[in-house]
Amino acid sequence: MDRRLLRLGPVRRYAVVLAGSALLAAVLVVAQAVSLATLLAAAVTGRLDRPQTAVWLTVCLAAIVLRGLHAGALGAIAGRAAAGVKAHLREELLDAAARRGPAWLTGRRAGELATLAGRGVDGLDGYLTGYLPQVFLAAFVPLATLAWLAFTDLASAVVVALTLPLIPLFGVLVGKATGARTARQWHLLSRLGGHFLDTVRGLPTLRAFGREPAYVRRVRDTAEAYRAATMRTLRLAFLSALVLELVATVSIALVAVPVGLRLLHGGLTLSAALVVLLLAPEAYLPLRALGTKFHASQEGLAASAEIHAVLLDRPRATTATTEPRLPPPGAAIALDRVEVRYGDVVALRDATLRIEPGDRIALVGPSGGGKSTLLSLILGFTAPTEGRVLVGGADLAGLDLAAWRARLAWMPQRPHLFAGTVADNIRLGSPDAPLDAMVAAAVAAEADGFVRALPRGYDTDLGAHGLSSGQRQRLAMARAWLRADASVLLFDEPTARLDPASEAAVVASAARLAAGRTALLVAHRPALLSIATRTVTVDGGLAELRPAVAAQ
Structure with missing residues (x-):
């Protein structure tokens, strides 16, 4: 049994139920075999008219019916327990991913996590509904039958006791090879999920550079390797089943042949022989x-x-040894010789920057220079490889990140809209915001006009109604406006891919929102630079271009 799974509360409770169920099954198996053997012996010897025959018949019928009910009830209990355990594991996985933040889900990891939370967790059905119940049955039923065999015929019990260990012995030998092959099979499936998600995400870029055939071949090769690994695992499983069946058949023959010979020579009663054979x-x-x-x-x-x-x-x-502290209010933010690495790639090196309350800093520089990484550091999504991110002189790693993020309003390059109403999407960062506050935020973000023109206004389901890039950005800006308590604004190229009218609306709204607040703005276009009080170049490190520029 998997000890890691048994540490889970739902699995431990399920195991207790299975133990009781297996004990009941063992009693029913013995009761059915003994009562049926007694009835068959009575039928062969012509003693069915005896009074105790009715009792044995009742016991036999009751055992058969109860075994059927027991099997049905066990299946229902196993299904419900498996659903509970899988829901618990998925919740734990999503919580673990949320604690690490979006930066952790980079590259193939997002696809691998999706495969793990989907197919991987569903794969536990075979363990929870099949293997684990069978483990308890394999522990209780052979012991109960062996005990009754010893009471009925000691010689047969000795033969069974000597041959029973052969089945788990061969099972362990085959299982080691199966476990290694299955682990490789799962690893290939996980890689396939990661490759597929990467390819789907990057299709526009791949097509632009003519690289899609190479990635199609990579996905095809991984899928073929997974197919081959699956067939090898299945081949081994079928062969091992044949071995176990052969061992069990030979073992039963070693019991049945001596019992038949002893019965013929009068060394064993018919009733006892039938009990042993059953x-x-x-x-x-x-x-x-x-x-x-x-x-x-x-x-x-x-x-x-x-x-x-x-x-x-x-x-x-x-993993901090002390309780997280609350970040001090109205504090300066500083990067102290920060370095961030993604594997062998250095995104930021020796970056030092101080952001005073009320500063509005435009981050400029080439693509891949580390601007989004800098915002991710301040959000707490990315931990520095070296150096520290300080809030009011305190290391951000030791602060309460939930409390810190409550003071931030973040607008990414591509804001995600969820299947739900427009109102639900605006309220994403403030679920309890009243209707009038939500509408006021939309007005401030210059989104109210197009929202009211939608089929159902703020109740329009975005899962069935598409929006333009400018409309999506203005809804994201409304989210930021709704976070009235946010003292730090983080804007990651909010005007990228917008037409001039939408860009002007977003910039005007951002300027009003940034007044009196600290703001970091990743900007490639001149319009957004007008909001900044100073500009900093980010290209693997930080270099301040101009100490102060009056906001327009």
């Missing part, structure tokens, strides 16, 4: 089924290892 297969059956369920559970267990690796890999901010 109970011996029941002793091997749970272990044979366990081997089959083991292969079905391997993909989920491979995914479980990666799930727990994500959950146990805590972000830097959550």
Whole structure:
């Protein structure tokens, strides 16, 4: 059993239920075999007219009915428990991703996490509904049957006791190879998800540079490797099932042949022989089924290892030994010799910058120079590889990030609109904002006019109604206006890809919003520079171009 999964509260409770269920199943197996053997012996010897026959018949019928009900109830319990455990793991995974922030979900990691939370967690069905219940049955039923066999015929019990370990022994030998192959199969599926998401995200760029055939080949090659790994795993699973069935069949024969010979020579009663012949297969059956369920559970267990690796890999901010502190109000923000690396790529090197309350700084520089990384540092989405981000002289890594982000309003390059109403999307950062405040924010962002022209105004479902880039940016600006308590504004190229009219509307709204607040504006176009009091060039490091420029 997977100890990592057993540490989860829902799985522990489920395991207790399975233990009780397996004990009941063991009692029913023995009761059915003994009562049926007694009835068959009575039928062969012509003693069905005895009074106790009705009792044994009742016991046999009750055992058969209860075993059927037990199997149905166990399936329902397993399904419900699996749904609960999967929901719990998905919630934990999403919480772990949220704690790390968007910067953690770079490159293929977003696709791999989506595959893990989707297919990976669903892969646990085989483990939770098949393998884990069978583990408890394999622990209780063989012991119960072996105990009753010892009471009925000690010689047969000894043969069963000696041959029973052969099945788990062969199962372990085959399982080691299966586990390694399944882990490789899951790794290939995870890579395939990451490659596919990267390709879909970058299709416009790939087509612009004529690189889409190379990425199509890469996805195809990864898919082919996954197919080949899957077929190798299935081939091994089928062969191992054959081995386990052969071992179990030979073991049952080793019990049945001596019992038949002893019965012929009068060394064993018919009733005892029938009990042995009916109970011996029941002793091997749970272990044979366990081997089959083991292969079905391997993909989920491979995914479980990666799930727990994500959950146990805590972000830097959550590993502090002291309680997070609240950031001081109205404090200066400073970068102290900060370096940020993404693998071998250096995004920022030896960056030092001080931002006083009320500063409005335009960040300029070439694409890839580190401007968005600088905003990500201040948001707490990215942790410095070296150096510190300071708020009021305190290291941001030791502050309460939720409280700090409550003071920020962030407008990314491509604001995401969720399936929901216009009002829900504006209220994203302030879900409890009243209607009049939400409308006032839309008016301030110069979005009210086009919103009221939509089919249902603020109640229009954006999942079924598309918006232009300018309209999306103005809704994002309305989100920033609705965060009335935000003292720091972070704008990441809000006017990129906008027509002149939309650009003018966004710049005018941003200028009014930035008045009296601290603002960092990533800007490539002159219109946004008019808001700034000073301009800083970002190109792997920081260099101030002009100490002060009057805001227009």
